[in-house]
Amino acid sequence: MPEVEFQGKKFNVDEDGFIDDYTNWSEEWVQFVKQEEGISELNDEHKKVIDVLREYYEKNGIAPMVRVLSKVTGFKLKHIYELFPSGPGKGACKMAGLPKPTGCV
Amino acid sequence: MADDLAKPEELLENSGYKRPATGWMDTPIDIRPGMYCYASNPKSVEYVGLPNPRQWNPLEDDWKLPENWQEIVHKGIKERLEKFRSFKIFMDVCVRCGACADKCHFFIGTGDPKNMPVLRAELLRSVYRNDFTTAGKIFKSLAGARPLTLDVLKEWWYYFFQCTECRRCSVFCPYGIDTAEITIIGRELLNLLGLNIDWIATPVANCYRTGNHLGIQPHAFKDMLEFFVEDIEDITGINVEPSYNKKGADILFITPSGDVFADPGTYTCMGYMILFKYLKDKYGFDITWSTYASEGGNFGFFTSHETMKRLNSKMYAEAKRLGVKWILGGECGHMWRVINQYMETMNGPADFLEEPVSPITGTKFENAKSTKMVHIAEFVADLIKHDKLELDPSRNDNQIVTFHDSCNPARGMGMLEEPRYVIKNVCNNFYEMPANTIRENTFCCGSGAGLNAGENMELRMCGGMPRANAVKYVHEKHGVNMLACVCAIDRAVFPALMEYWVPEVDVTGMSELVANALIMPGEKDRDTDLRGEPLPGKEDE
Numbered sequence: 194m195p196e197v198e199f200q201g202k203k204f205n206v207d208e209d210g211f212i213d214d215y216t217n218w219s220e221e222w223v224q225f226v227k228q229e230e231g232i233s234e235l236n237d238e239h240k241k242v243i244d245v246l247r248e249y250y251e252k253n254g255i256a257p258m259v260r261v262l263s264k265v266t267g268f269k270l271k272h273i274y275e276l277f278p279s280g281p282g283k284g285a286c287k288m289a290g291l292p293k294p295t296g297c298v
Numbered sequence: 299m300a301d302d303l304a305k306p307e308e309l310l311e312n313s314g315y316k317r318p319a320t321g322w323m324d325t326p327i328d329i330r331p332g333m334y335c336y337a338s339n340p341k342s343v344e345y346v347g348l349p350n351p352r353q354w355n356p357l358e359d360d361w362k363l364p365e366n367w368q369e370i371v372h373k374g375i376k377e378r379l380e381k382f383r384s385f386k387i388f389m390d391v392c393v394r395c396g397a398c399a400d401k402c403h404f405f406i407g408t409g410d411p412k413n414m415p416v417l418r419a420e421l422l423r424s425v426y427r428n429d430f431t432t433a434g435k436i437f438k439s440l441a442g443a444r445p446l447t448l449d450v451l452k453e454w455w456y457y458f459f460q461c462t463e464c465r466r467c468s469v470f471c472p473y474g475i476d477t478a479e480i481t482i483i484g485r486e487l488l489n490l491l492g493l494n495i496d497w498i499a500t501p502v503a504n505c506y507r508t509g510n511h512l513g514i515q516p517h518a519f520k521d522m523l524e525f526f527v528e529d530i531e532d533i534t535g536i537n538v539e540p541s542y543n544k545k546g547a548d549i550l551f552i553t554p555s556g557d558v559f560a561d562p563g564t565y566t567c568m569g570y571m572i573l574f575k576y577l578k579d580k581y582g583f584d585i586t587w588s589t590y591a592s593e594g595g596n597f598g599f600f601t602s603h604e605t606m607k608r609l610n611s612k613m614y615a616e617a618k619r620l621g622v623k624w625i626l627g628g629e630c631g632h633m634w635r636v637i638n639q640y641m642e643t644m645n646g647p648a649d650f651l652e653e654p655v656s657p658i659t660g661t662k663f664e665n666a667k668s669t670k671m672v673h674i675a676e677f678v679a680d681l682i683k684h685d686k687l688e689l690d691p692s693r694n695d696n697q698i699v700t701f702h703d704s705c706n707p708a709r710g711m712g713m714l715e716e717p718r719y720v721i722k723n724v725c726n727n728f729y730e731m732p733a734n735t736i737r738e739n740t741f742c743c744g745s746g747a748g749l750n751a752g753e754n755m756e757l758r759m760c761g762g763m764p765r766a767n768a769v770k771y772v773h774e775k776h777g778v779n780m781l782a783c784v785c786a787i788d789r790a791v792f793p794a795l796m797e798y799w800v801p802e803v804d805v806t807g808m809s810e811l812v813a814n815a816l817i818m819p820g821e822k823d824r825d826t827d828l829r830g831e832p833l834p835g836k837e838d839e
């Protein structure tokens with residue numbers, strides 16, 4: 194499993210760069226993904242998306258469906274793409290430390 | 299969509315059907331990013347107790363195989379030749395006539411000769427000849443035989459995971475050789491060495507743990523359906539609250555978890571919920587969802603017979619626990635192949651269930667006599683035939699629809715008419731794609747059998763090209779803007795395929811179209827369809 198180092202912290206990641214374990218998530222990880230995603234400044238809206246994702250994941254053990262994320266944050270899918278250029282899965286979920294969903298998705 | 303994916307024109311140019319410089323046995327394997335899926339995660343392999351869980355990478359030389367891997371595969375082939383008569387026949391009987399060669403969507407899309415079904419099968423057949431036939435043992439490569447080397451094994455892995463087990467080739471084989479069954483055995487042998495892909499291995503482990511591929515736990519499953527309840531109430535004014543795990547319900551409903559989680563399948567899921575509420579209010583229809591048998595699909599089918607059996611067993615187990623009469627199944631593809639071809643032998647007889655009869659029309663589903671499972675399309679077609687649904691097809695007038703026959707319902711259970719009958723009754727604009735691309739000749743979505751990952755996007759766009767090409771034809775000729783299907787993998791993968799080849803076309807499930815047209819007792823004046831788009835004539839409101 195590849196390892197990345199950022200601001201003195203080490204993270205194990207999968208092939209798509211998702212963190213190996215939700216519990217290893219930290220502020221440095223957020224900063225790392227921010228840089229990877231090419232996001233210039235993290236604002237309250239980014240933070241809101243991350244908080245909603247983490248809260249949902251802690252309760253349900255899975256990422257919320259896109260429509261739920263959209264409804265709870267009040268952001269349209271298009272706006273989520275503006276916040277996270279790689280989209281809700283590969284951008285936002287990655288930053289929040291969630292694993293990628295697999296199956297018929 | 300992958301950023302480094304070639305543009306459609308480039309992809310077409312690259313795929314060209316060039317004559318290879320060397321014979322197939324002498325052409326070395328080249329595992330190319332974009333064409334393969336990531337290796338299985340050891341945690342998932344371990345969870346279901348399959349062999350050789352470890353971290354490995356297909357691009358590295360060392361695949362971390364057990365020392366006696368050749369012996370394991372040899373023994374594996376031997377056991378399967380004895381167990382599966384079909385496998386033995388398919389190994390022996392092919393005369394390499396080539397009728398299948400240009401029928402495979404992966405060959406058409408990639409131009410790679412090893413994607414001709416005959417040659418894909420030959421990858422395994424050559425080893426069979428070498429190890430198990432007298433001619434092969436004596437004459438070696440002259441008799442088309444070759445020993446199982448590490449390169450041959452890697453070739454198996456690469457190409458058996460470039461086949462979607464769609465069986466279009468088998469329709470054209472004069473001997474009726476089912477190349478999908480060869481791929482199935484090939485993957486089963488690879489799994490003896492721990493050589494699965496993660497897009498299959500992790501859903502399998504999830505399904506074994508929580509009952510569905512996505513790993514949705516019971517409370518989350520309920521939470522997701524409740525979300526749809528709210529949305530449906532906003533649109534129709536009706537509360538469609540479903541029942542969960544209800545003991546003594548008449549019927550158990552099982553659908554792929556993709557419908558519950560991923561767009562646009564979620565709209566199909568809302569469609570089921572609206573239909574069931576309508577039938578409950580009008581006819582006292584008593585159906586329940588299960589948070590345990592919460593998956594119609596079965597990625598175990600893409601792993602091994604044994605894994606398929608284990609994952610499938612929850613359907614009957616839950617039906618028995620709840621004491622229902624029979625099972626209604628949702629819009630899933632390979633689920634129906636597993637049910638029709640294997641379920642009764644593997645996990646039956648389901649003698650605790652009744653032969654399915656529609657409680658509303660009294661129709662006996664003779665075809666479901668042994669499995670006790672009815673497909674939602676045949677169930678709804680029967681309701682419409684008996685005039686039991688009040689429909690306003692004009693609500694779908696913004697959609698100009700064509701229908702993609704999902705490979706498994708079409709070729710795996712012969713369901714060709716029912717979905718068409720339903721769609722034509724709920725939509726006014728329907729056009730068929732060309733005859734050689736539909737019904738039993740249907741072209742695969744290019745991402746089935748567990749290949750619907752994100753990292754193999756070039757393979758998916760190549761494999762889906764023939765299907766997309768037929769959609770493009772009806773789009774240009776008739777203005778088709780909606781591709782309907784009855785499979786959750788289809789709904790998950792077609793949006794990307796359409797965006798790539800025919801961006802003007804969107805994707806839907808049959809039940810979404812039904813629910814848009816269905817006039818519910820006491821509903822409010824609807825302004826939008828299930829997606830929140832304005833209904834025809836309501837655009838300005």
